[in-house]
Amino acid sequence: MARIEKLVIVGVGLIGGSFALALKAAGAVGRVIGVGRGAQNIRCALDLKIIDAAGALDAATLADAGLVLLSMPVGQMPTVMRSLAPLLGGRTIVTDAGSTKQDVVELARRELGGSIARFVPGHPIAGTEKSGAEAAFAGLYRERKVVLTPLAENDPEAIAWVRAAWERCGARVSEMKPEEHDAVLASVSHLPHVLAFTLVDLVARHENAKQLFSFAAGGFRDFTRIASSSPEMWRDICLANRKALLAEIDRYRGGLDEIRAIIDCGDAKALDALFSGARDARERWLKDAQ
């Protein structure tokens, strides 16, 4: 990848801000222009030298951009893409950081016209509970996974550029079909979020909720940590990835029915096998992930 002379970040939060900082730290970027709705957040990004200037969704900001990262909440994607389409120059490459990919691809095909050749959809699998520019840091993507879901229409050079940019951030980049990405994330991310939100909701709605919470300990706290995530973000993800998520919820209900039957008939051996198998699988995963 040649150096990105002008990088535009639309949505300078944890994800977009960390991308800018990582590329700056790698010496891979010239000027960084931040675009965002929150004046205070943009000021913070300027103060922290995450961005060099504030821009807007206009020709001055976008026409000569080398790379544009769309890292605002997914709910703003339709509006931003529509504004972007007529402004993009003939050489600007665009990527995004949305948690779901089929909906983003569909939207891009509808909105971007000829620029679709240089729009490479992506999803960095990284983050913390924090948000906003002040949470950004250069090391967020080091050794973390980034999934690209390139399109048949993509210019191969655009794919190579986006891959190289993420690799300069320290990430490990892989490629999938958008539907494969959404199925994998439904299983290991979206489903657990739904399960955690559902448990907290049930306990909170219980007639003796106060007593129940007062006897909840460390296991409950860790299990439900993801139920403290942004409701708006997860509402959008659940709706955007509805089909794959519903399939995972149905598989999970099947699994729950199985273990319910095992407990109901008191089958100690089957219960032991299921618990031991799960624990061993988790321990292997933790070991492999090191």
Next chain:
Amino acid sequence: MARIEKLVIVGVGLIGGSFALALKAAGAVGRVIGVGRGAQNIRCALDLKIIDAAGALDAATLADAGLVLLSMPVGQMPTVMRSLAPLLGGRTIVTDAGSTKQDVVELARRELGGSIARFVPGHPIAGTEKSGAEAAFAGLYRERKVVLTPLAENDPEAIAWVRAAWERCGARVSEMKPEEHDAVLASVSHLPHVLAFTLVDLVARHENAKQLFSFAAGGFRDFTRIASSSPEMWRDICLANRKALLAEIDRYRGGLDEIRAIIDCGDAKALDALFSGARDARERWLKDAQ
């Protein structure tokens, strides 16, 4: 509480060992005798001065004991209680640390004869993933909850003694009916364990399990931490508390059906309300728990 001149710990692991260390630190105990099947673990408990001597389930160890704590795995409870019954002196108070209470109470009523007056069932809601004497530490129970489920047959002095012993360990002691205890723990502890084991089991049995695990991140790790717990311990708990747990699984399936319907019909407002409500309830709980 007067000082416990002779304390007998049956099962000198994290729970029993920490009880002994906490009482020693509080100057509330004279000699501590450890009883256990694992010679190596008992040697470790001696080396670490958790216990002052090794004993056995015999008259020499038990006849003049002031307090006996049963803190071995629940699966050994029937055998231990049967051995204990004929050995107990007329003044020895007995308590336990089992995670379920109705089954322990039923067993005690069947096995302990007249000694039931001085058997006060209990459950310290504390622990870590670690086990064995070497994991024990004096501060384990500080500010943690201990639930006693006293029996109608109990000598009030025995209840007061057991309560005082836990309070000397720094714990906050409350009392419940055994069935109330089991219902509360089914909801905030046993159910989450079943849900976490079930998720890991499903992912592990998936045809592309390897790929799924490779894209699992921090949310999945915390959600499933409790699926690394002892399979044997959780098998016993699930079977011992089967009735309350099945009721919680059924409630959870109802909750999952509700959220599935909300996602299926794309009701963004209802999804937002559920997620926001859950997050707010969790944040309130964390604040109250401080």
